[in-house]
Amino acid sequence: MMSLLAAKAEVVFGLQLVTRHRAPRLAALLGLGVAALAAASEPSPERVARVVLLVAGTLAAVSASRLLSPGPALAAARMVVAPWWLVPTGRLAGALCVLGPVTVGMGLALATASPQGAPVLSAVAVALVYAGCVAACVMAVAPWWGASAAASVGFLGVWIGVAPPSAMGALFAGWLPFQRVVIWLWNVLPLPWRATRWLATGGWGDPLLLGAWTLMGLGVAAMHLAGPGRPRRAES
Numbered sequence: 755m756m757s758l759l760a761a762k763a764e765v766v767f768g769l770q771l772v773t774r775h776r777a778p779r780l781a782a783l784l785g786l787g788v789a790a791l792a793a794a795s796e797p798s799p800e801r802v803a804r805v806v807l808l809v810a811g812t813l814a815a816v817s818a819s820r821l822l823s824p825g826p827a828l829a830a831a832r833m834v835v836a837p838w839w840l841v842p843t844g845r846l847a848g849a850l851c852v853l854g855p856v857t858v859g860m861g862l863a864l865a866t867a868s869p870q871g872a873p874v875l876s877a878v879a880v881a882l883v884y885a886g887c888v889a890a891c892v893m894a895v896a897p898w899w900g901a902s903a904a905a906s907v908g909f910l911g912v913w914i915g916v917a918p919p920s921a922m923g924a925l926f927a928g929w930l931p932f933q934r935v936v937i938w939l940w941n942v943l944p945l946p947w948r949a950t951r952w953l954a955t956g957g958w959g960d961p962l963l964l965g966a967w968t969l970m971g972l973g974v975a976a977m978h979l980a981g982p983g984r985p986r987r988a989e990s
Contacts, residue, residue: 757836757840760834760840760844761836761843761844762844763844764834764836764841764843764844764845764847764848765844765847765848765851766848767830767844767845767848768821768844768846768847768848768851770848771820771821771827771848772820772848772849772852773852775820777816777817777820777901778813778816778817778852781812781813781815781816781817782856784812785809785812785813785856785860786860788805788808789805789809789863789864792805793863794867796868797864797867797868798868799873800954802861802865802868802874802877803880803950803953804916805864806857806861806874806877806878807877807880807881807884807949807950807953808913808916808946809857809860810853810856810882811881811884811885811912811946811949812909812912812913813852813853813857813885814849814884814886814888814889814908814912815889815892815905815908815909815911815912816905816909817849817852817853817889818846818888818889818890818893818904818908819892819893819896819904819905819908820896821842821845821846821848821889821975822842822845822893822896822897822975823897823900823904824897824900828897828978831978831979832979834979838976838979838980839976841976841979842893842894842971842972842975842976842979843972846886846889846890846893846972849889850882850886853882853885853889854882857878857881857882857885858878861874861877861878861881862874876953877953880952880953881949883949883961883964883965884944884946887944887964887965887968887971888908888911888912888944889971890967890969890970890971890972890975891908891944891967891968891970891971892904892905892907892908892971893971893975894970894971894972894974894975894978895907897978914945915940915943915945915946915947916945916946916950917940917947918947918951919937919940919941919947922936922940943967944963944964948960948963948964949964952964
C-alpha cells in the first residue's frame with residue numbers, strides 16, 4: 755500500500771514538474787508551430803508520421819530534463835523511501851501523462867489535414883514509445899549535466915537524428931575516421947531515424963533497442979538516488 759501511494763505521488767509530482775515549468779510550454783508551442791506548418795501543406799502519411807515523431811521527441815527531451823534536475827526535484831527524489839525503480843518510473847509516467855494527450859491530439863489533427871487520411875494510430879504508438887525512450891535518457895543525465903544542458907543535447911539529438919546513417923556517411927565521406935565514429939553512434943544511439951524505420955518496415959530490432967535504452971535510462975536515473983543520504987526502507 756505504501757509503495758502504491760508513493761507511486762501515485764511520484765506520477766503526480768512528475769506531471770507537475772512538467773506542466774509548471776516554462777521550458778516544456780515553450781517546446782509545446784514550437785511543436786504546435788511545426789504541426790501547423792505541416793497541416794497547412796496538406797501532408798502525406800509519411801510526413802504526418804515524421805512530424806508526430808519529431809514533436810513528441812522534442813517535447814519529451816525538454817520535459818524530462820526537469821524530472822530529476824539538480825535542486826528540489828532531485829533532493830525530493832532522494833527523500834522517498836521506496837524501491838529503487840519507483841521514483842524514476844513514476845516521474846517518467848507523469849511526464850508521459852502530458853506527452854500522451856498532446857501527441858494523440860496532434861496526430862489526429864494532422865491526419866485530418868492529410869488528403870489521403872493518414873493512419874495515425876501506429877504513428878502515435880511509435881511516437882509514444884520513442885518519446886518515453888528519449889525522456890528516460892534525458893532524465894538520466896540531467897543530474898550530471900543540469901536541466902538546460904540535458905534538454906539541449908536531447909533536443910539536438912531529436913532534430914539532427916532524423917537523418918539515417920547512410921546520409922551521415924555521405925555527409926562525412928571525406929573524413930574516414932570521423933565518418934566511422936558518426937555511423938557507429940548513429941547505429942547505437944536511440945535517434946528518431948530508428949523510430950521512423952520501425953514505423954515504415956516493422957521488425958523487432960528497432961523497438962528492442964529503444965526498449966533497452968529506456969531501461970538503461972531508468973537504471974541510471976535510479977543510481978542517482980542511491981547514497982548515504984537516502985533513507986532506507988523499513989524492514990517488514
